[in-house]
Amino acid sequence: MKVHEHQAKAIFARYGIPVPRGSVVTTPQEARQAAANLGGQAVLKAQVHAGGRGKAGGVKVVRSPAEAERTAGSLLGRNLVTHQTDARGVPVHSLLVEELADIRQELYLAITIDRGFRGPVMLASAAGGMEIEEVAASRPQDIHTEPIEPVLGLMPYQTRRVAARLQLAPALHRPAAQLMTALYRIFTECDCSLVEINPLVVTGDNRLVALDGKMDVEGDALFRHADLRELRDRAQEDPLEAEAVDQGIAYVKLDGQVGCLVNGAGLAMATLDVTNAAGAPPANFLDVGGGADDEKAAKAVGIILSDPAVNRVLVNIFGGILRCDVAARGIVLAYQRKGSRLPLVVRMLGTNVEEGKEILRRSGLNVTFADTLGEVARAISRAG
């Protein structure tokens, strides 16, 4: 789960990481007041769940409260399109109004899970302010990776080593150590999959300040973080993806026309590959999960049918836990609710498969049955 920059910075501040003075606003008038409180000059930062905001025009420096009001008016209520979003972009409902920083140097600092190490690593680079993927691609030697033993935590010698690699002035080593230790505490205590400060700046008066802040909280750990659950901003998510999250369905919107309903993530990916190879690009990834009842299956099909790009639906159920008759009832229910006539290609195997097929046959829906993935590919390309 992504959180907004201002939310991440509030958590940073609570753990003692220095952040710029600032406040969150949702109207141009509030932006004017916020800028005035900072002495007139300020930076306005669109609060969206997407990187590349600066290049996309989502970060603006203003020189007066009046300019802050005008600029806020041009940002708020619009959608911001960055290289990380789709063509519709993400809505800007709030701005972070912050004091301008006196930047001497920009650094990069992050903690994430390294799969090979099976544990957390700190990533640090003196090449801050740019996208770390670019640094990783063009000059990987400029990124220092510090593996952290979860039993020990981030040790003082490691913070000294990272500070040395970043070539920080000696006076900054102690504040850097405190900052890194705080960042690791946030990473573990908030069950993050990523915490990132980019850029972490050295100011003209030789202080370290987190100029930006990013936190991804692991969705699977939210059950033990009621406070962090509150930080979810549904408006930043694709509406169908948000609906799926609420229903406990794994759904990802894609660019094609074939709506896909599958049980199991691996089989779902395989199904997308099959339909794509058949020249019929998928409209979505959807794993309905093993324990679905007919209502959940209906919700899943409902999400697929709500996508205006979908012109046919492919169902691939290899039933073990999920019974085929349950899935079939869910499909029929969703088609009835939506009044849809879209053609269906159905492949079902496993528990109660004959009952499932019979329910679909009697439903009056336009169903083609397929027995193998090969037949699925042929049927779905014809159904278009």
Place this chain on the structure above:
Amino acid sequence: MGILLDENSRIVVQGITGREGGFHARACMAYGTNVVAGVTPGKGGQVFEEKVPVFDSVEDAVRETGANVSLIFVPAPFAADAVAESASCGVPLIACITEGVPVQDTVRLSRYLERRPEVRLIGPNCPGMINPGARCKVGIMPGSIHRPGRVGVVSRSGTLTYEAVGQLTGLGIGQSSCVGIGGDPVIGTSFVEVLKLYQADPDTDLVVFIGEIGGNMEQEAAAYIQREFTKPLCALIVGATAPTGKRMGHAGAIITGESARAEAKVAALRQAGAHIIPTPAQIGEVTQATLRQLR
């Protein structure tokens, strides 16, 4: 033979009194698996299906029944506890089916398991494993689609493994063992470790390998295959159609860099001499053709 499981496997099901645990314990028993005990704290003394004693702790279960494999169905918040409990009792093989275990729990668990080299964890977020020749199923796969044979299967997925097995069995190709290692970013047993077991198994002639986007475990496997693996291997990688940065159901199936892409994994495996399965519809076909070359 086969790997991991055999006729001497004695299974304790953690979470046997739950809905899922009970359902799958019954299915395992119906297949022929020797389920000797269940564990649910606070429900010790009950008897499951009129024959399997339920204990309060794994320690009791192991002492009373000699269980040597744990099968875990407890909910995600308690899964790490269940794995650690079995490991602390020295249960040598643990399959954690539970999906949604926080990654940082698995991270800490993996450190603990390093101190228990006699213990192997499969999963979490996996379908488990099966040895059709020994009629031993420790997991949630439908037993009926399997048949005994000489092809080993290893996969990060559940239902896609069933798809693969369905295609193999449909062509009369039986399996020595099938192992689903799990779809999470951090898991107990990697592809390489399972390939080592298949390499050492005299009753496995060929391995069907099913990987997916995310991480670089497939590349590690490719390096191992090139170095030491002497048996033919047919490899399928799914997720070629997945967009960057989106989690495709499995917590681990997310493209975060070039090496996490399907193309990079396919290239590494091809380079290592694997027979690449071009689409998921051709798992059986490619395996059959590769087996023919062996004869």
